[in-house]
Amino acid sequence: MVKKALQSILMPLIAIFISMIVGGIVILITAKQNPIYAYMALFSGAYGNLMNFATTLTNAIPLIITGLGVAIAFSSGLFNIGAEGQFWIGAIVATYLGYQIKGLPWYLHIPLIIICSMIAGALWGGLVPGLAKVYTGAHEVITTMMMSYIAIYFSHYLLEGGPMMDKGTIPQSPMIQDSAKLSILVPNTQLSSGLFIAILAVVVVYILMYKTTIGYELRAVGFNMKAARYAGINVARKLVLAMGLSGAFAGLAGAVQIMGVQYRLYDSFTSGYGYTAIVVALLANNNPIGVVVAALFLAGLSTGAQEMQMQTNISGQLADVVVGLIIFFIAIEELYRVIMEKIKTRKSKLEPVGGQE
Amino acid sequence: MNLLSIFTNPYLWASTIAMAVPLALPAIGGTFSERAGVVNISMEGIMLISAFVSVAFSAYFHNAWLGLLAGVISGILVAYVFAWAAAKMYANQIVLGMAFNIFASGITAYLFNAIYGPEGTPFDTPKLPDVKIPIIDKIPIIGQILSGQNVMVYIMFVLVVLSQWFLFKTTVGLRLRAVGENPEAAETAGIDVVKMKYLGVILGGAFSALGGAYLSIGVLNSFSPEMSSGRGYIALAAMIFGKWTPVGSFLTSLLFGFATALSYTLQESSISKNIIMMLPYVVTILALIGIGGKSVAPAADGIPYRPKK
Numbered sequence: 001m002v003k004k005a006l007q008s009i010l011m012p013l014i015a016i017f018i019s020m021i022v023g024g025i026v027i028l029i030t031a032k033q034n035p036i037y038a039y040m041a042l043f044s045g046a047y048g049n050l051m052n053f054a055t056t057l058t059n060a061i062p063l064i065i066t067g068l069g070v071a072i073a074f075s076s077g078l079f080n081i082g083a084e085g086q087f088w089i090g091a092i093v094a095t096y097l098g099y100q101i102k103g104l105p106w107y108l109h110i111p112l113i114i115i116c117s118m119i120a121g122a123l124w125g126g127l128v129p130g131l132a133k134v135y136t137g138a139h140e141v142i143t144t145m146m147m148s149y150i151a152i153y154f155s156h157y158l159l160e161g162g163p164m165m166d167k168g169t170i171p172q173s174p175m176i177q178d179s180a181k182l183s184i185l186v187p188n189t190q191l192s193s194g195l196f197i198a199i200l201a202v203v204v205v206y207i208l209m210y211k212t213t214i215g216y217e218l219r220a221v222g223f224n225m226k227a228a229r230y231a232g233i234n235v236a237r238k239l240v241l242a243m244g245l246s247g248a249f250a251g252l253a254g255a256v257q258i259m260g261v262q263y264r265l266y267d268s269f270t271s272g273y274g275y276t277a278i279v280v281a282l283l284a285n286n287n288p289i290g291v292v293v294a295a296l297f298l299a300g301l302s303t304g305a306q307e308m309q310m311q312t313n314i315s316g317q318l319a320d321v322v323v324g325l326i327i328f329f330i331a332i333e334e335l336y337r338v339i340m341e342k343i344k345t346r347k348s349k350l351e352p353v354g355g356q357e
Numbered sequence: 358m359n360l361l362s363i364f365t366n367p368y369l370w371a372s373t374i375a376m377a378v379p380l381a382l383p384a385i386g387g388t389f390s391e392r393a394g395v396v397n398i399s400m401e402g403i404m405l406i407s408a409f410v411s412v413a414f415s416a417y418f419h420n421a422w423l424g425l426l427a428g429v430i431s432g433i434l435v436a437y438v439f440a441w442a443a444a445k446m447y448a449n450q451i452v453l454g455m456a457f458n459i460f461a462s463g464i465t466a467y468l469f470n471a472i473y474g475p476e477g478t479p480f481d482t483p484k485l486p487d488v489k490i491p492i493i494d495k496i497p498i499i500g501q502i503l504s505g506q507n508v509m510v511y512i513m514f515v516l517v518v519l520s521q522w523f524l525f526k527t528t529v530g531l532r533l534r535a536v537g538e539n540p541e542a543a544e545t546a547g548i549d550v551v552k553m554k555y556l557g558v559i560l561g562g563a564f565s566a567l568g569g570a571y572l573s574i575g576v577l578n579s580f581s582p583e584m585s586s587g588r589g590y591i592a593l594a595a596m597i598f599g600k601w602t603p604v605g606s607f608l609t610s611l612l613f614g615f616a617t618a619l620s621y622t623l624q625e626s627s628i629s630k631n632i633i634m635m636l637p638y639v640v641t642i643l644a645l646i647g648i649g650g651k652s653v654a655p656a657a658d659g660i661p662y663r664p665k666k
Contacts, residue, residue, distance in 0.1 A: 026464075030471045079451055128642070138645035139654070141398075141451055142597060145590060146638040153638075157631035278455060317466040317582075324460025331448040331456055 008285045011333060012294075012326075019325035023318055031314050038312050045307020046300030052307070054189035058261060060292075060299035062087070062253040062273040064198045067280030067291040068205045069125075069249025075209065075286045076242035077222035078133075082144025083250040084274025085151030086125040090117035090251025092155055094258040095265040096164065098176025109179040113255055114197075121251015124151065126244025133243070134236040140243065148274070159267060172266035182260040192260030201249065206288040218242055250274060271302070279327055298323065367501035369622055375506060375576070377607070377614030378513050379404070379568040379585075383592035384599065384606035385520050386564025391601060392524065393557025394537040395443050396659040398454030399435075400565040401589025402461030407432045407569030409465040412580040413472070416482040421574050425485060428570035429563055435461075436562020437555075444554040447661035458589075466582035477579060484578035485509060485571075509571040513607075516564070520603035533557055537655035540662040550662055565589065594641035601655060613637040 024035030031038075046056050066083050073080035094117045101109060128147055132138040158164040159171040166174045182192040209215035220228040221238045229235050253273065262269055276298055283297070284290030301323065305316035363369060383400040390397040407428035415424025439457060442448045469477075485508050494504040524530040535543040536553040544550050568588070573580045592606075595613055599605025616637055620630035 026467070030468065081451065081455070132642070132646045136646040138642070141396075142593070142645060143642055145398075146594065146642050149587065149590065149638045150635050153631045153635045157629045157635075160629070160631060162629065162631075275455075275459070279459075282452065315467050315470040317463045317470065320459055320463025321467055322463075324456050324458075324463055327452060327456035327459065328442070331452045332442050332446040334446040334448065 008287070008290075011330060011336070012283045012285075014336070015326045015329035016297075018329050019322045022325050023322040026318065026321060027314055031312070033312055033314060038308055038314050041311040042301070042304035042308040044304075045311075046304030050186065051189060052303065054186045054191040056296065056300045056303045057195060058190045058192075058299075059303055060295040061192075061194045061198045061260070062257050062270075063277055063280050063295035063299055064292055065201050065253035065256060066250045066273055066277035067284065067295055068201055068288060069121075069246040069253070070277050070281040071284060071286040071288065071291055072205065072209065072218070072249070073242050073246035074281050075222045076218045076238065077225060078239060078242055078246070079141050080125060080129075080144050080243060080246045081141055081278055082125060082129065082146075082148035082151075082274075083246070083277050084270065084272065085144070085148030086121040086247040086250035087254040087257075087270055087274040088148075088151045088155050089124045090121040090254030091258050091265055091269065092151075092158065092164070092254075093117040093120040093251070094180075094255035095173050095176060098180035098258060099174045099264075101180075102177060104177075104179055106179045106181075109177070110182070110259065113180055113259065114252060117251045117255035118248040119251075121254065122244040122248035125247020125250060126240055130240035130243035134239055144243075155265065156267060159265060164265065166264075170266070173264050175264050176258065180259055181263060182256070190261045192256075194256040194260035197252070197256055201252070202288050202292060205249075209288065214241075250277070253277075276302075276323075279323060282327060282330060363619075363622055366622070367498050369618055370502045371506065372618040372621070373611060373615040374502070374510055375614070376617045377610040378507075378509055378571050378575070379588050380592050380595050380613055381513055381517065381607045381610035382568035382571070383561075383565040383589055384595040384610055385516065385603045386561035386568075387593055387596040388520070388561075388599075388601050388603055388606055389524070389533070389557045389564070390561035391557075391596070391658050392534050392537045392655055393554045394540060394655060394657045394660065394662065395440070395554050395558050395561075396450045396454070397436075397439060397443075397558060397561050398451060398590070398593060399439060399457035399461070400561070400568075400592055401585055401587065402454075402458040403432045403435050403562050403565040404569030404572065404585040404589050405461045405465050405583070406435055407566035408573035408584055409469065409580050411570035412478050412482060412573040412578070415484075415574050415578070416479050419481075419483055421483040421485045421578075424483075424574050425567075425570045428574075429566045432562040432566020432569065433559055434562075436559045436565075439562070440555045440558035443558065443661065444551045447663060450659055450661070462583060465580075469580060469582055477581070482574070482578040484574045507571070507575045509567070509575045512567070516567075517603055517607045524603060529556070534655070537657055540657050541665075544664060550664055554662075565592075568592070591637050594637055597654075598641055598644045600653075612640075 027033055027035045027038050045052055047053050066087055070080055070083050094113045097113050097116055124147060129140045129143040132143050133140050164173045166172055182194050185191045185193060217233045218238055220233060221235050225235055280291055280294045280298060283294035301319045305319035308314055309316040383404060387397060387400055410431040411424040411428030414427035415421045442453050443450050487505055488508050490504040494500045532548045533553050535548060536550050540550045572584055591613055595609040596606050599609040616633055620633040
């Protein structure tokens, strides 16, 4: 048990370490700068002072909430890679209700938006891909990806001369009402009380997955679908539920981003949070607490990369390079096993069994 | 605007074919890969890398053909790493694909900035030639559609036919398909499963790379970050809708190319181009859930296989 926990922490750490070294080599060759100096700029840009840390936290909120959703699907053995689209759908619903509904007090307006955007995300992520998987065997990787693109084009349609476009020529929606805005926690930053929603979501998912029968059944399905079916679990229903929950959290994240940071929808409103959330869940090994750590790390990487770009002139896209490498080095976990075995066999050759002199 | 006049416009059909190239080539590439049992969603990333490498070499040596060659080699190298991780390390192929796509989008944007800066690639970068076909060129309408296209269009036509023949009429093609359907049986029959997976993925990389090079030095003579803009994913859709065959992938790519060409032509009309752009994805979902004939993936697609020996 302890060994397994250690492994699930060690693996990402090794992957991060190797990726940083490779990234450092890229810096050395292409920018001819000291990688250590660049990484220090990145680190201080991410966590160095209150303002930077608040920005990192702001970027971490959508990653945490969406990452939780992706992790639920992963634990149930499903690959929801359409979180980006579910995020958009949640954001569309939140924006629409945010500017359409007038005169509600915030304590009604905000919960209403949250519920509706979660339902929308759940339907988008759960209904079509989940039902298609259960009834026709259509692979959720393809369906969620296709649904994601449909959502993105749909939002562009709404904004570019469509029904949600604000007056004027810029493709953006009207601003949401004040009663739909989450309050700002740190002045002069974008860190909103969405942070509390994220923390609450972590607690809820933790309890759901580890302390309830439904969570146990979801994980059982992910662990061994055949055994779960044999144990009397309605696997089909659990799969649809897992996709639905997954989509619901992505939808919630979209809503929180609108209510807490952007206040209106425009073409490039997400910075690919839905895609990064997959990396978050992967790094976290689907553990809700791990999701927080992974989200803080990845958000820090993107926040810090901007600071690094200003200080050292090294392009911030290096962060993506490092993230891609991290996932790669996690995916090839077999390599570590092979290396470990090689070391073991060499050791056993050096020390003959029985300890003879 | 008269709707009928849009469809009699040869330009629409010419650009349908032109738009199909960067979909059909990676779609056929994906077909090879998945027939060998490896799901490779990194066609998008390989296209980007090849697009960048092609432009860089074309600009440096002032020769578009050298650019194309370098692009294809880069695609093969990337695919080789993918094949190693998928076939030898039994890595989750979807996770791998994501890793490659994120890496590709980062490294190309990073190198583009580091090498060319804000001015972008040089203006005098050579592009692959457009080709006038004698005789056909003289035929009205048909000539306008089929002649004068970029050389990659004609390369694509040849590759479609070659690929279909290779996959369904040759021994190697048969072995490749056997590995994707039932690796245990294939291994028992003496087929080197790992080698076939390498072959499928590397062919996939080479074809995707051709598609990527077409974007940067076929249509244009420049590169911009994210210029593949999701074509690798539409190619995936084209492959599925084309039922994992080269000819099917090509025909579906034509259909999707038509949707794209139409969305540009209709820009002035009342139908939003964004609605038309959704069509390929909607169509793919419908195909997957079995409307319009079931599309069935190779049985062992995406499942890492550990050789018994």
